[in-house]
Amino acid sequence: MDSETRNAFFRFFNEIGIIAQLSRTALETRLPKGLTLPHFSVVNHLIRVKDGQTPLALASAFQVPKTTMTHTLNGLLEHGFVEIRPNPDDGRSKTVWLTQTGRQFREDAIRSIDPDIDALCQNVPREKIEALVPALTEIRTFLDKARD
Amino acid sequence: MDSETRNAFFRFFNEIGIIAQLSRTALETRLPKGLTLPHFSVVNHLIRVKDGQTPLALASAFQVPKTTMTHTLNGLLEHGFVEIRPNPDDGRSKTVWLTQTGRQFREDAIRSIDPDIDALCQNVPREKIEALVPALTEIRTFLDKARD
DNA sequence: TTGATTTAGTGCGATTTCGCACTATTTAAT
């Protein structure tokens, strides 16, 4: 492996890491204090996909360890954004349901982030962003498979 | 802001976040226990760019708060990977220098990651990666500017 | 059926991240 190839990959992952960090911070400054990107992401996911999912399904959707998801869900519970009910199909398991408060949180969050997305959109048009996603998905999928 | 545009950006940042997470974990499983991506990144940066930089310069190169960099540098110090000397130009400041042990750590780390990069390279050619970087840099630069 | 194995979720502890407040030093202003 020649060092220029290696550096190309390093540069790529470095940009990825910094964007993840900056975008996370940017979002969190808009959220009510004490709420984080994972809180928002999970609520958003429950709306976009479907609520009633199990904690494990959520953990694997976000590629985090299940202990991390437990922690995030506890935060959402404390804020009254979700309810947790037993899983009728599996006594070991639970299901996660949005409350009205949780839906409202998501509405408010989106409303306060939209201007930032607009600003970004002005500088980097949506088409450019969309053009990147397939390659990113491909890389993510590879990394996910390679994990063992 | 229509919701499809918003979703396009969400999808993008979501992929970014997951790739950051997976690539970090992938790297860290190759590092000696107790060493993390930031440890490796800082040592690598000191070699690629130049050692003798100040902690603040490193913090801003990696876009992390200076307290975070202090913590990372303490870890590197404990492992004997860097030395910290006063900054002759500024009595408040310090400079960070690689030791031979630190350089060796970097050599070993790279040797153990190279196979993973190779595997990735087989699936996603270098050219494809390189093609993404300019757009990512543009986005990173915007996010960095927008931070205030 | 019964016993072994796998799986979902959590408690706990170690580490990372990072905001806030503080000290020491430098720079700027008059």
Place this chain on the structure above:
DNA sequence: ATTAAATAGTGCGAAATCGCACTAAATCAA
């Protein structure tokens, strides 16, 4: 020269992340 403001770095505490070990329930094997 003196004083005010800005800057570099750290100590501390709160929260996030996550590995390990555990319980309870489901699945598999014979």
